[in-house]
Amino acid sequence: MLSLDPLGLDSAMLDEARAFLRVDGPDEDPSLGAALLAAIAHAEHFTRTVLIRRPARETLCARSGWHRLHLAPVVSVTGVTGVTLEGARVPLDPDAWQKEPGSQDEAYVRILHGGTANQVEFACIAGLSESWAELPESLRLGLLRLTAHFHSHRDAPQDAGPPAAVRALLMPWRRMRVD
Structure with missing residues (x-):
């Protein structure tokens, strides 16, 4: 199981989205912010990459051997907790x-001594860039185009999906995963 802390909206992200969509004033900020966060979540799912650095957790079975964390890129592991069948949590x-x-900036982990734990939770810091401003230009443009699409088609249930240009901008950042 994988979980990312929610990404907060910062003013640089919202300002750039507002300028890209040519939206004046803060009246559209709630829907624009929602579209921007949805675009980031969509891109992270598509690329299999955490784009903006933040805390995350991944739970694995506590069996021997090396296991690749699905989080990528992992900057650091901040804690490891064993979880027993009864739900007791024990720091390892x-x-x-x-x-x-x-x-490829992924992390491999191995449990040497899990004790009575049948699962192990890894608390990590993961993400490609420290902030929105540090994202590579092609990713930011893809996110802005996807935000524009989500924002302009928010009431269109028959929408065919994001434009091909968004996929083209995100594709070089997609991580392949063979499990």
């Missing part, structure tokens, strides 16, 4: 597990 010592980086 640093010598009870290992982490190795992969070649």
